[in-house]
Structures are given as C-alpha cells and as structure tokens.
Amino acid sequence: MVLPVKGDIMKKVFSLIIISGFLFFCARGLFASYIPLKGGGNIGVGTTAPGALLDVGKGTRTNIDGVNDLLVAGDLEVDGTIYGTLASSAETDPTLTNDGGVTIGSGSADPVTLTFNADGGTDGTIVWDGINDDLTILNGNVGIGTTSPDSVLQVVADTEGGLSMKIASDSSILNPLIYSTRSRGTVAAPTIVSSQDTLFEIYSIGYDGAAYREAGSITLTVDGTPGASDMPGRWDFFTTPDGSASQQNRMTIKNSGNVGIGTSVPARLLEVAMNQNASTVIKTTNTTAGTSAEAALLMTSDAG
Numbered sequence: 001m002v003l004p005v006k007g008d009i010m011k012k013v014f015s016l017i018i019i020s021g022f023l024f025f026c027a028r029g030l031f032a033s034y035i036p037l038k039g040g041g042n043i044g045v046g047t048t049a050p051g052a053l054l055d056v057g058k059g060t061r062t063n064i065d066g067v068n069d070l071l072v073a074g075d076l077e078v079d080g081t082i083y084g085t086l087a088s089s090a091e092t093d094p095t096l097t098n099d100g101g102v103t104i105g106s107g108s109a110d111p112v113t114l115t116f117n118a119d120g121g122t123d124g125t126i127v128w129d130g131i132n133d134d135l136t137i138l139n140g141n142v143g144i145g146t147t148s149p150d151s152v153l154q155v156v157a158d159t160e161g162g163l164s165m166k167i168a169s170d171s172s173i174l175n176p177l178i179y180s181t182r183s184r185g186t187v188a189a190p191t192i193v194s195s196q197d198t199l200f201e202i203y204s205i206g207y208d209g210a211a212y213r214e215a216g217s218i219t220l221t222v223d224g225t226p227g228a229s230d231m232p233g234r235w236d237f238f239t240t241p242d243g244s245a246s247q248q249n250r251m252t253i254k255n256s257g258n259v260g261i262g263t264s265v266p267a268r269l270l271e272v273a274m275n276q277n278a279s280t281v282i283k284t285t286n287t288t289a290g291t292s293a294e295a296a297l298l299m300t301s302d303a304g
Contacts, residue, residue: 197222199233213245223255236264 044050136143143149145156157163167176182199183190193199203217216239223234232255238247252260260266262273274281284297 193222193226195222195225203238208245213240214247215240217247 042050042053042055044055047055049055134144136147136149138147138149141149141152141154143154143156145158146154155163155165167178169176180200182193182197184193184197185191198219198221200220201217202219203214205212205214207213216237218238219236221234221236222232224232226232234255235253236249237251239250240247249264250261252264252266254260254266258266258269258271260271260273262275263271272281282297
C-alpha cells in the first residue's frame with residue numbers, strides 16, 4: 001500500500017509504503033532510497049532488515065571509502081556498547097582518524113582490550129590483554145611493565161626470571177648494534193660537544209635496604225678538544241669498594257691508547273698506580289710443577 005503525500009509538504013518528494021509489515025519512507029520514484037521501520041520499532045538506513053534500534057548498512061562491503069556510510073557532523077554519544085568490525089575484503093587499510101584525538105576505554109572501569117592483528121597470525125601482532133599494565137605512555141614517556149615511567153623508555157619486570165634484552169641478527173653483512181649519539185644544542189639543530197662531555201654510560205645499582213646505590217659503571221667521555229673529523233674519546237671503568245657508597249676509577253683507556261690502572265692520567269702505554277702501603281703491586285704466579293717452571297714478568301725492548 002502506498003500512502004501518497006498530498007499538499008505542499010516537501011513538494012511531494014517522498015512517499016510512505018507499507019510492505020509485509022514494514023513502513024518505508026521513499027524518495028519519489030526511487031524505491032532504492034528508503035528508510036524502513038520494522039514492526040518492532042527498529043529503524044534501518046540502507047538495509048531492509050534492521051537488527052537494532054538504528055541499523056545503518058551498505059549492502060556489499062568491498063572497501064572503506066566513506067560512501068553510503070553513516071556521517072555524523074558533530075558529536076556522537078553512545079550510551080551502551082558499539083559492536084562491529086572495521087574490515088575490508090579488498091585488502092585496503094582501515095583507518096581511524098580524528099584531528100582531536102581518539103579515546104578508547106575512557107573512565108575508571110576495567111581497561112579495554114585492543115588488538116592489532118595481521119591476517120589472524122602472530123606475526124606483526126601487538127596485544128594488550130586488558131588485565132596487565134603492559135604498556136603505558138605517560139607525558140611522552142613509554143613504560144613497559146610499569147604505569148609510571150620516569151624516563152623516555154622504562155622497562156620493568158617484576159618476576160623471578162629477571163629482565164633481559166636480546167638483540168639478534170641473521171644478516172650475513174650486518175651485525176647487531178647498540179650505539180648512542182650526543183650533541184649540544186637540540187636534536188633538530190645540534191652543536192658541537194665539549195671536552196669532558198659524557199657520550200655514553202652504563203651503570204648498575206643495587207638496593208641497600210634504604211636506597212638504591214651505584215655499584216659500578218663504564219663511561220665514554222670526550223677526551224680533548226673535538227673538531228671537524230676529530231672526536232677524541234676515553235673509557236673509564238668504575239667500581240664501588242666494600243663499605244662505601246661512592247665509586248672509584250679503577251681503569252682508564254685514554255684517547256692515546258695509554259692504559260691506567262689505579263690512575264686516570266696514564267703517561268705510558270701501561271701505568272699501574274697504587275695508593276696503599278703495600279709491598280706488592282704486580283704479582284705473577286705459576287702453579288705448574290717442574291724444575292723449569294718459573295713465575296716471571298718479562299720486559300723486552302727493540303731499542304739498540
């Protein structure tokens with residue numbers, strides 16, 4: 001049954017049609033453009049079988065192009081749950097964009113589960129399980145295993161297995177690599193470093209029952225005045241002696257190649273210094289039995 005609209009309402013641009021218990025709003029002469037009202041009160045846009053209070057459908061899903069979809073100019077508030085799949089049978093990349101940002105799982109309820117998947121496999125998959133605080137981004141800092149990262153990247157493992165980092169490569173040309181860079185100025189506009197600037201440092205600390213204390217470290221420092229194609233470096237090795245909380249320099253390798261043990265300013269290829277009242281500085285021992293066995297420190301010179 002067709003209920004024609006008489007008078008000047010909308011200038012007769014639509015009709016009301018009742019078919020098999022459905023009420024259709026149709027554009028005049030275009031039954032393909034309709035809004036069906038199901039007997040249960042569901043409204044369908046682009047579908048004759050609305051399965052919800054408001055069901056927006058497109059027919060065959062071949063791509064995500066914004067055509068014949070639901071466009072909301074303004075805010076869309078849903079007091080409930082949104083179900084569905086963002087997908088494409090044409091292998092196009094689904095994209096969710098919003099210049100003002102996108103919030104998922106806002107509020108004090110249980111955290112949301114967000115899964116990135118590639119073809120249903122495990123390769124290229126990142127999963128937040130919705131239970132553990134696996135990854136946190138806070139004020140630009142990234143925390144793995146912690147919700148309060150206090151550095152650009154902080155990794156925490158509260159397990160008996162401890163925490164380890166593995167860098168592997170199966171390349172026949174390239175090797176696994178860790179490197180650091182240091183400049184003054186800014187990252188975008190770097191300026192030259194200065195003598196005694198620390199370029200790289202590794203240190204380890206342990207908890208003493210009241211606070212964390214440094215037990216040892218290795219540093220690489222600019223060892224002289226740098227310039228174009230000129231970057232002198234120095235390695236320093238530190239340990240903390242028993243009964244102390246302060247590190248001491250144990251060995252230094254200067255930019256000249258001189259090695260100092262007990263001194264940070266070696267003037268020879270190898271210089272050993274000891275600031276203690278002791279008679280032995282260097283000791284050699286041979287535990288092999290025999291009349292020809294001996295403990296020796298051999299020094300030779302090619303000078304005439």
